[in-house]
Every structure is written in structure tokens, then in C-alpha cells.
Amino acid sequence: MTRRNFLTLAGGLTGGLAGSLADQLFAAGNAPLKITKVEPMVIRTPKDDHPPDYFLEMTEVGRETGGMGLWNRLDHASPTRFRGATQATLVKITTDQGLVGWGESHAPAAPRVHQTVISDLFAPILLGQDARNVETLWEKLYSSQRTRGYATGFFTESIAGIDLALWDLLAKYLDAPLYRVLGGKYRDRIPAYTGVGGGTTEQLQDNCRALLDRGFSAVKMSLSKGSGTSNVDRVIAASEAIGDRGQLLIDSLGAYKIHEARMVGAEIDKLPNIGWWEDALLPEDVGGFAELSAALKTPVCAGEEISNRFQFRDLFEARAVDIINPDVCRAGGVSECRRIAILADVYGVLWSPHVSTGTALYLAASTHLAAHTPNAVIIEGGQLLERAFGNVLLKEPLPWKVGEAQVPERPGIGVEFDEAQLAKVRVS
16 A cells, blocks of 8 residues: 555545544554565576576686787686576565565675675664665665775675665655655656677677667677787777667776777777777776776776765766766665765766666666766666566566666556566575
8 A cells, every 4th residue: 555545545534533543544654664574585587496606607717818918817807607597686675554665686696695684784773663764774784884894795785775675665655756756857768778799790780780770779799808909890890880870888897907998999989989988997997997088089987896975986086987887786776876976967977877687676776766867878778678587577567668768657666576476586
């Protein structure tokens, strides 16, 4: 029952009930929204009986990047992969008034870690608290281990799952969509991009054209380590296939050192339709990003790997980025990503929500925040709702159109999971 339904029921009863009972009904509608249960759950597709460690694919210790001469060095940039599985940690928070809020932690690699952090560390803090105190509770969670050095990674990803669930609860309590509770929206839809690849250059070009034909105005491809600048040939080919029909975004996952990135970036600068070059360097190299940003005409993007406003402040102070792509389910949820977006706007930096993997909830929360902030330009996840964690898990599908994310208008974040469908992918 939403707050509006509750108050309508209470109002309809006032004529036939003793004043004291009517007063109690109204009072309950304004009473603290006490948290009674915090339930983290791991979901995975495909769901099978393999143990959790089965899904991790790690590069071997001592692996090198390949290439000739100085281009061959230890590989520090290849992340853990997951044998084709998609995983997440959902958070379900229940209150004494019967309202339920849903959140999600970015957890593709080890989702049981987030589950344990939430159940063992954060749930005892939350139980009995008023769920309406969203940012107050955020600060309490963050400060619980702040002086012990916890400020990123599993810690803020776990906070993010709780934060989304609390915002979902508050907006449902007010019977309003999330963007309205945040203060409104600038637009009803956000342009969305999707990834593109191909085993050969010809396949890559064909795939670019096919996505443009479907309605995308931007696609993102990988530019990996290689011998010299030879891998840029694939970027050039994709750029030519796209032409003036859209933009090409490039992601390197921290593949390069600054001297390499300057060389590769000089080639990218020659292309007319590059939207950004993302994560050319490892995330710790703030000085390198500043140097690269100053050297290139191509916009420099970074931010998916970092998790709080203090880290982003350092990027902004160094004039290290033109665009950031924080992840709402990694960087502390709506509360912290909103602060990051506002801080970016102070420095004239654009932002784009990172939504590489996850559920429809992930995309919906990111869309609310993007619509609410003036410096959002585009959102990742253009095909997410078609996938196994997308609309198939929901009681009511989210509206969507190829090439754009539409802002949900239902109360809360706008996502209600069908628990029968959720049971098909829930593993713990």
C-alpha cells in the first residue's frame, strides 16, 4: 500500500469512525518508517550448481601485455572475468508499515562479499531506524569504518545497495517517483549507448552500422593494449563505419601508461566522431590523466573505478577529466553519486552513469539521477532491459526505446521485482 492509498483510506473512514481511531490512522501515516528487516540476496544467471569460485577467471601471475620492446610489460589492467555469468547482490528492506524498498550493489565478481558486509555490518546499524532519514543513514554507514580506512570497493558498493533501497522506500512513502523526491527532472529520457565488438574489422564495422540502424546514436568499443599504435586501426575502421551518423566511445580499461597514451591519443585525435576516450590509464594515475587531458583534443573520461566524492574531487582539482562515469551501484548509491554529479558541475565536467552490468533496477535508478542533474549527457546500458536481468524479472516492465532510457513514473525507483521470477536466478 502506498502512502496515498493509506491516507485515502483513512480519509474515507473519518466520517464513520470515532475521532480517536481516525487520528491513529493519520498518525500512522506520518509515523517513523521503521526498518524491520534488511535482506541481501545474490542472484546469478545462468543459475547452476557450480561453487562461487568456479565463475572467476583470472589472468596468471606474471602475465605480460605483449608487443615489441617497451610495449611489453607486466599486465596490471586485465580485470577478473566471470565465465559468461552475470551476478548481482540485491537488497530488500522491509518496514513496519509494510513498505518494501529494493536496492542493488554492483557485484559481478564476488557477490557473497557484499551480502556478508550488508548482513553482518550494516543491518545491525539499520534495524529500528527511520528509513526516511536516507542521507543521515548514509553518513552513519560510511562513518562506521571510515577511520579504519574503508572508503571504496566492496564497502561503498554495499552502501550503494542500501542507499537505493532507502530512496526507493522514501519515494514510495511519498507516493512519488524518485526524481520528484530529489527535486525534479530536466527531461523525460536520456540518450543511451551500448557496446560493440567484432572478431574481425569487417564484423566490427557491420555491427556498428547495425546498431545505428536500430536507433543508437553512440556505441562503445574496446581499445586494448597492443604493439605500438596498431590496435588503433580497429578504432579507425569503426569510426569510418559510423561516419556522421553518431559517435564512437572508446574504453581502454586502464591499458596504457602515459607515454603510450600520448602516442595512441595522437592517432585518436585525428578522428572526427570520437565522443570520449575512457580509462586510458590506471585509476590511481591522477597526474597522468591531467597530462593526457591537457594534451588531447579528444575528451578524456574516467570514474567507473572510483567510489566517493573525495576521489572525484582530486580528479577535478587536477583538471584531469572532461567527462566522468561514476557507477550508482558502486559509488555509494544515489546519495553519493548525486553529490559527485553536483561537484562535477561546479568544475564544468559532464557526467554519464556507468551501467555495464546489473538489473533493471540499476538502470532505472541511474536514469532518475541522470534526468535530475543538469550535466548528464548519456547513459550506458542501452540493451540491458532485453537481457536476463532486465524486464523479465519485473512485475511491470520498464518503458524503453532503442537508444534511450526513459524515466520511470511509478512511485519509488519504479521497479518491483516478480519474486517468482527472482527465485529462478536467486542463489543465496
